[in-house]
Amino acid sequence: xxxxxxxxxxxxxxxxxxxxxxxxxxxxxxxxxxxxxxxxxxxxxxxxxxxxxxxxxxxxxxxxxxxxxxxxxxxxxxxxxxxxxxxxxxxxxxxxx
Amino acid sequence: xxxxxxxxxxxxxxxxxxxxxxxxxxxxxxxxxxxxxxxxxxxxxxxxxxxxxxxxxxxxxxxxxxxxxxxxxxxxxxxxxxxxxxxxxxxxxxxxxxxxxxxxxxxxxxxxxxxxxxxxxxxxxxxxxxxxxxxxxxxxxxxxxxxxxxx
Numbered sequence: 001x002x003x004x005x006x007x008x009x010x011x012x013x014x015x016x017x018x019x020x021x022x023x024x025x026x027x028x029x030x031x032x033x034x035x036x037x038x039x040x041x042x043x044x045x046x047x048x049x050x051x052x053x054x055x056x057x058x059x060x061x062x063x064x065x066x067x068x069x070x071x072x073x074x075x076x077x078x079x080x081x082x083x084x085x086x087x088x089x090x091x092x093x094x095x096x097x
Numbered sequence: 098x099x100x101x102x103x104x105x106x107x108x109x110x111x112x113x114x115x116x117x118x119x120x121x122x123x124x125x126x127x128x129x130x131x132x133x134x135x136x137x138x139x140x141x142x143x144x145x146x147x148x149x150x151x152x153x154x155x156x157x158x159x160x161x162x163x164x165x166x167x168x169x170x171x172x173x174x175x176x177x178x179x180x181x182x183x184x185x186x187x188x189x190x191x192x193x194x195x196x197x198x199x200x201x202x203x204x205x206x207x208x209x210x211x212x213x214x215x216x217x218x219x220x221x222x223x224x225x226x227x228x229x230x231x232x233x234x235x236x237x238x239x240x241x242x243x244x245x246x247x248x
Contacts, residue, residue, distance in 0.1 A: 038172050049135050058128030058144075080128070 050087045055080040115189065122158060122198055138165040156197060157214060163203040167244035186212055190229035201233075202241070209237035 058080040065073045125144050132140040140163065147157040164170060193200055193213030200212045211217075211231040218225070221232035232238055 050133075051135075052131075052133040054131040054133070056129045056131070058130060059126045060124050061126055062124070077126075 048088065048090055050085060052083055052085045054083045057081060115192070119192065119196060119198075122160060123196065126156075126158075134166070134169060139169045140164055140166070157199070158197060159199045159201070159215070161201045161203060163206060164241070164244075165205055167204055167241055171245050186210070187225045187227035187230050190216060190227060194229045204237045204241050204244070207237050208233040209241050 060078040060080065062076045062078060064075040067073050122144075126146040127144055129144070130142045131138065141161075142163075143161040145159045147159075190200075190212035194216075198213050199215040201208060202210045202212070209232075211233055213229055216229050216231040218228060218231045221230060222228065224232075
């Protein structure tokens with residue numbers, strides 16, 4: 001059995017192996033994206049549904065950064081309190097039968 | 098066999114989703130976020146950061162993710178099994194520990210799995226081969242797995 005972790009048989013078709021590994025990584029990343037996007041789609045695009053995100057004393061440290069002219073933009077602490085609500089509604093298209 | 102193979106969902110160094118998640122987690126120091134869908138609580142995230150520990154530059158961050166309506170997060174097209182998820186979690190948990198983060202996953206208020214810094218595994222080490230993942234409750238973990246698989 002070929003064990004890819006040990007790097008055995010590396011000299012045989014090394015370029016092809018590298019390509020296969022890259023393909024595998026891309027496939028894995030697309031799986032992650034697929035799972036996250038499916039969950040996000042449910043949250044964002046459900047029809048006739050209200051979705052609420054409530055922030056309660058959420059503290060976010062914004063790190064120091066350099067501006068376009070090399071200026072120091074400084075850091076900050078943001079405190080978030082409140083709700084974001086979005087409601088999705090389905091409407092019949094007037095042009096449809 | 099998937100458990101010992103290379104087919105599980107790896108978290109590679111270049112994984113943008115995981116890297117973005119770590120950037121967000123390291124920026125948020127405290128507070129909570131609640132998600133309601135159709136006026137029903139679906140998820141709650143609580144974040145607490147403790148002061149630095151001597152000999153460690155990282156702050157200790159504890160993130161508690163409570164899935165109040167876990168079936169809402171089901172992904173029926175997901176082909177990975179429970180072992181795949183645990184192996185993926187083991188890689189993810191190693192990164193959490195490296196960054197001083199503890200991530201607790203709860204199902205309807207009951208602890209199911211703890212990953213990262215404060216995980217203290219016992220039997221689960223045999224399955225995951227990791228010191229960074231603790232199965233708090235096999236019952237709740239199994240329920241979560243079923244919730245995620247539900248269409």
